[in-house]
Amino acid sequence: MASQLSSINLISDRYASALYELAIEANKVDATINDLKLVQKIIGGNKDLKLLIKSPLISSQDKLKVFMKIFSNQGINDLTDNFLKVIANNKRFAYLSLIISQFMKINSAKRGDVTAEITSADELTEEQKNEIVNKLKVKLGDKLSLNYKIDNSIIGGLIVKVGSKMIDSSLVSKINKLKIAMRGT
Template sequence: MATDQTNSASMPGRYASALFELAKEQGSVEQIEADLKAFESLLTESEDLRRLVASPVFAAEDQSRALSALLEKAGISGLTENFLQVITHNRRLFAVPQMIKIFAALAAESRGEVTAEVTTAQALTDELTAELKQTLKNAVGKDVKLDARVEPAILGGLIVKIGSKMIDSSLRTKLTAMKVSLKAVS
């Protein structure tokens, strides 16, 4: 299932795989994963950073200088900093969000974990989270890390996606199916 997420033949997959192999050789997979997660948080929080990363208008040198200052302030250094500078120099910074996801999937796979994307109408309690993790672990035979999102538009129930498999038991989907069935009857 993790191979569905990693797609190492893609450009982001090749970069993430190379970083993962280097991190594994240096025994720093957890540190690189934490650094990338911190950088991803910075991306989520800053519209300016997202624009800098995504826009081809900025010269690689300008992106590199801005990135250096940001990484120093965030305490991200070593292999992670070098990696981000290389992809900036190679004009691939726009793909860093996909690279981060692929790296995380590779790291999880190496630990024997799978990631389940879970969407619910309301935040899950700790008890429900533990129960869902155990149920998914029994179903897939591996430890499961939950990536939970709240989306009130699904009205109730939940949507679980692991790799390319998805289970949609949301109330919105059930109501839509019922509406289609009623139209077919009339």
């Protein structure tokens, strides 16, 4: 299972990297981003389209025909159009959402953007959010975007995730550490 997951990540990374490099060469990074956001939005909002993409019973060429019909009047650029054709020819439509996500991650990394996920037990006030933003900007720089989540199971405190790093100052984490420490004595 782990090797299958790494294989999927490798595939999505290769396609996303290739598309990003082509977008840079063609000076169409922003246009490609807009196109890919549109593709994600349309896929995300259409259950039937999601099923079509994942279906092994429908050929990649038929999937491409559906996509071309949907996007023909949307004004997508030729690079995105060719990308969808390559995905179809290589039978990689099932990876489309992962490839798009990876493309966005590559773009954020190249631009120096940092995304942090803040999880709290309750809704944070604007004052608390501003304090978090200011402290994180000191550590991470100005190109920072924050995603806030509420998870009642952490009881209190915060969990901050930036990339593969995590700062867990949640109350549930502290309780669990205390339980472990008490078992050891």
